[in-house]
Amino acid sequence: MNLSNYMPRLIDKRIENMLSTFGAVCIEGPKWCGKTWTSLRHCKSQVFLGDPTNNFQNRTLAQLDPSLILEGNIPRLLDEWQEVPTIWDAVRYKVDQSGQKGQFILTGSATPNHKGILHSGAGRIARVKMNTMSLFES
Secondary structure (H helix, E strand, O other), X not given: OOHHHOOOOOHHHHHHHXXXXXXXXXXXXXXXXXHHHHHHHHOOXXXXXXXXXXXXXXXXXXXXXXXXXXXXXXXXXXXXXXXXXXXHHXXXXXXXXXXXXXXXXXXXXXXXXXXXXXXXXXXXXXXXXXXXXXXXXX
């Protein structure tokens, strides 16, 4: 993805603030509102769980051991994390272990199946609601 055409969003500053305050930020919103595009502007590495390459190898790897996809430069983008709900607890655990701020950005438009999510992430994972681009932003 070429970010040279990125149009700044009102939410950019909020994401920066959340990354400097919390171990992880979860950006939620409707499909095609710009979650992935905006997150790419803030991350240093990424993994796309919805990528069909090699029979969804990233998703399969995350299902086998969620901690494996957490490795990479931070902040690390975990796009469509809800495809493997156990990622939530893996992120929470990693944030607890390191205590470092701004480690992960999670994005997703579908409501995750909360079966398999053991903890809310309170105090570790900030939730940010993103909407479609406003008239002001365009």
